[in-house]
Amino acid sequence: MLEQFSIVFSDSIVSLEDFLDLVYSAMSLSYYRTVPATVDTVLVQSYELITPQASDYVYAIGLTQDHLPKIAQNTSLLSDVERSTLNQATGDNSNIFIASNENLKKNRYTMLSLINSARKQLILSYPNQLNESESKGSTYLRELENFGFKIENKSIDNKTITIDDIGSYHSVLSSLVAYYQRDDFDDSDQDLTFIKVLNRVVSKKLKEKDLENPALITQKLSKETLDALYPKDKPLKLSTTGLRSFYCNEYTYYLRYVLNLQEELLLRTSASTHGNFLHRIFEKTLEQADETVDFDNRLEQAIKEVINDPEYIDLYRESSESELSQKSLIELCHDLAPLFTNNLSIETINVEEKFEKITNTYPQLNDRYQVLINGRIDRVDRIKNTELLGVVDYKTGKDNDFKYDKFFNGLNSQLPTYLSALKKLNGQNLFGAMYLSLTLPIIKLKGALDLSKAATQTQNQLKYNGLFLEKQVSQLGDFYKKSKAYHLTEEELQILIDYNDFLYKKAAEKILKGEFSINPYTKDGKSIDSVVQQHQAITGFEANYHLGQARVKEDLELSGDKKTEEEKKKAWIEKMEKELKK
Structure with missing residues (x-):
């Protein structure tokens, strides 16, 4: 990245902040050769994809000439010799990539890393035969043999060969x-x-053999514990975050909301800190009552107040890195300002609005009939000169889209919950619920067909994204992503709200019974959510042993031609209706 930067900006003066922004963008768009954290067993297709980790005993098998070193295949129109000739003729500022040369460096680095990975014993192995054909050991193994290491030949005696x-x-x-x-x-x-x-x-x-099924079994809470946790005269409190934790893994909910275990508090900035910082700035900007002061001045005043808050002084002045993060966040506030100042058809009427909604549970829960759904709405907007209200939720992470499949599986109930609460407060006068991503989009210029359209692509991503009432969409401006897949009729909205209540009731039934299984959510039947890895030391869950306990994602059974997004929406709505009628 730094080499490319020096080539592009060799004749320019670039400020330190711009330089760091460009490096950050490049790192964000890069592909990293890492083993996914959501699996315990990985089948490695190439040694180039991994870095050996230090351990007392390391086994490296299959070290054949075909696999290590990896021989790069040049399938382009220019041979390696022609590429080398061009590089010599064009000077230092231009260079054509020669795969074989670069691969040689990578292979040497991989082998050196492997040799230094074992603290006590390193075992290197290769087969004499592979896939019914003779195979040769890696050239690196022959080099080790030349250094004095002996290769032990372990062949099979054909006379004593067995089925095993x-x-x-x-x-x-x-x-x-x-x-x-x-x-x-x-x-x-x-x-x-x-x-x-x-x-x-x-x-x-x-x-x-006195072996047991490796299933992870949890114990049901006693009646005395349940009576203490959930008194009969009080409803069960559930938030959207708690609901997502429950459907992600029931035992995660138990750890967080029953045992109230908390993560270790670190006095350093994180994604959560940055999100709270931005939340606080826009909250203070919008709650200021003096409308005669323009938005930009209110924003500057809010920024001054928040950066001088003792909480953020300690966090963002801890190091030069945290100070740079704070400067980037303040620039981001200015970049997002047009979403507030240019959206002339909308006015904000409330921020940090608390809500509560009580819904009944199933009759079989005896005297515990009610669930109290509570939370906080970041912002309530109104279309000017109307009574139509909408909900805005600020997002600083990657998960800033509403997806029907996630909602159906209990992992994305935020917007339907807000719509349900707002409908209770304001009747049918709604126009939607949406996310606003408090992050600047990064456009991949490498994949752009036309660089002149990069700015347009950026603007398209800086929009409100969520669920909208079909009949109110025409009153919304260009700052809203409009896709028919997320335009709802009154009937479809009611089905979403009813199914959302159903998700809360179903979770409440197990919670009030004191049943919390170790059943992490899996969307592909092969890997699990990273939140389960976080609690692996407590649960003992290992994907290669216990994946059968995972809760597999329910999906649509689509037949025939590939369905459009609008057709998928209708299919999901129908699937929800069927669940509600059971």
Whole structure:
């Protein structure tokens, strides 16, 4: 990145802040070779994709000539020799990438990292045969042999070969399980009989070897504990954050909202700190009663008040890095100001509005009938000269879109909850609920077809994004993302609100019964949410052993041609209706 920066701006003077902004953008758009944090077992396709970690004992297998060093294939019109000739002729300021040269450096670095990764013992191995053909060991292994290290040849005696030498019980069983997990699996009597017999055989073997099913089982809370936690004369309090935690992993809710465990407080800035800082500035800007003072002056006054708040003085003056972060956030406030000043059809009537809504639970919960849904709305807007109200929620993270699939699975109830609360306060006079992302979009210029359109792409991303009433969309200006997939009729809105209440009731039923399973949400059946990894030391959840306990994402069963976003919306609404009628 720094080499490219020096080439592009070699004849320009760039300020330190602009330089750091450009480096930050480049790092944000870069692709990193990292192992995902949401899985415990990873199949590595290439050594180039990993960095060996230090450990007492390290095993590196499959070190064949085909895999290490990796031989880069040049499939372009220019050969490596022609590329080298051009590089010599064009001077230092121009350079054509030669994959084989660069790959040689990477391979050497990978091998050196591997050699230095073990503290006590390093075992390097390669097969004599791979995929029914002879394979050669890596050239790096031969170099080690030249240094005096002996290669121990462990070959199989064909006279004493057994079934276990050809295949393993584990691999056969894995193949069998994979076969019966196919999408086109037929539940025939023959297949089901086989599975039942297999279950009996496996259960018997486990019992003989005194082994237990590695399932993570939680204990139901006692009646005395439930009576103390949830008194009969008070409703159960649930927020949108608590609801999301419950559907993400029930045990996460138990840790956070029943045991009230908190993360260690660190006196340094974080994404959460930056979000609260921006929230506070815009809250103070909009709550100032003197409308004769223009927005820019009110914003400057709010910035001065917030940066001099003792809480933020300690955080943002801790280091040069935190001071730079604060300067970037203040610039961001100025960049976002047009969303407030130019949106002439809208006026803000309230900020940090608290709300409460009581809904009944299921009759089978005996005397605990009510759930109190509570929270705080960042901003309430009104279309001028009307009684139409809308909700704005500030977002500083990546998750700033409403998705029907996430909502159906209990992971995105914020906007429907706000609409439900606002509908209770203001009847049918609503125009929508939306997110406002308090981050500047980063446009990938590399993928842009026309650089002149980069500014337009940026403006398109700086818009309110959410759910809108279909009949009120015409009254909204250009600052709102308008997609028919998120335009709702009164009937569709009511279905969303009813299904949202259903999600709260279903969660309340298990909470009030004191049942909290370790069942992390998985959207693909292969990995789990990172929040579960955060609590792994407590729960003992390991993806390669306990993925069967995960709650698999429910999705649409679409048939035929690929559906449009509007058709998917209708399908989700119908799916919600079916759930409500059960």
